[in-house]
Amino acid sequence: MRTLVRHAAVLLLLQIACARAGVAGEIVKVNINDLAFSPAEITITPGDTIEWVNADFIDHTATARGGSWDVVITAGKSAQRQFNKPGTSIYYCRFHPSMTGVIHVRK
Numbered sequence: 406m407r408t409l410v411r412h413a414a415v416l417l418l419l420q421i422a423c424a425r426a427g428v429a430g431e432i433v434k435v436n437i438n439d440l441a442f443s444p445a446e447i448t449i450t451p452g453d454t455i456e457w458v459n460a461d462f463i464d465h466t467a468t469a470r471g472g473s474w475d476v477v478i479t480a481g482k483s484a485q486r487q488f489n490k491p492g493t494s495i496y497y498c499r500f501h502p503s504m505t506g507v508i509h510v511r512k
C-alpha cells in the first residue's frame with residue numbers, strides 16, 4: 406500500500422513538472438517571402454518563441470520599433486526570439502523598412 410502511495414506521488418510530481426515545461430511555450434513560425442512577413446500580424450502566448458523563416462535570397466531583420474530587440478535573419482536561414490512580456494511589438498526590417506509586422510503577446 407505504501408509503495409502505491411509513493412508511486413502516485415511520483416506520478417503527480419511528474420505531471421506538475423510536465424505542466425511547468427509547457428509554460429516554456431511553443432515555436433510559432435513567421436515566413437519571409439518576397440520582402441514580406443507572413444503572417445504580418447500574429448498573436449502568441451507569453452513564453453512562445455517566434456521563428457522567422459527567410460525564404461528570400463537576401464538577408465532581413467526583425468527589428469522592434471524603438472530598437473528594444475533586433476534579430477538578423479540571413480538569406481535562406483531562420484532565427485528565433487522568445488517573447489515573455491505581454492504587449493504589442495511593431496517591428497520592421499532595417500534593410501527594407503517597408504517590411505513591417507506586429508506581434509501581440511497575450512496577457
Ligand SMILES: [Cu+2]
Pocket residue numbers: 464465466498499500501504
Ligand atoms: Cu529585409
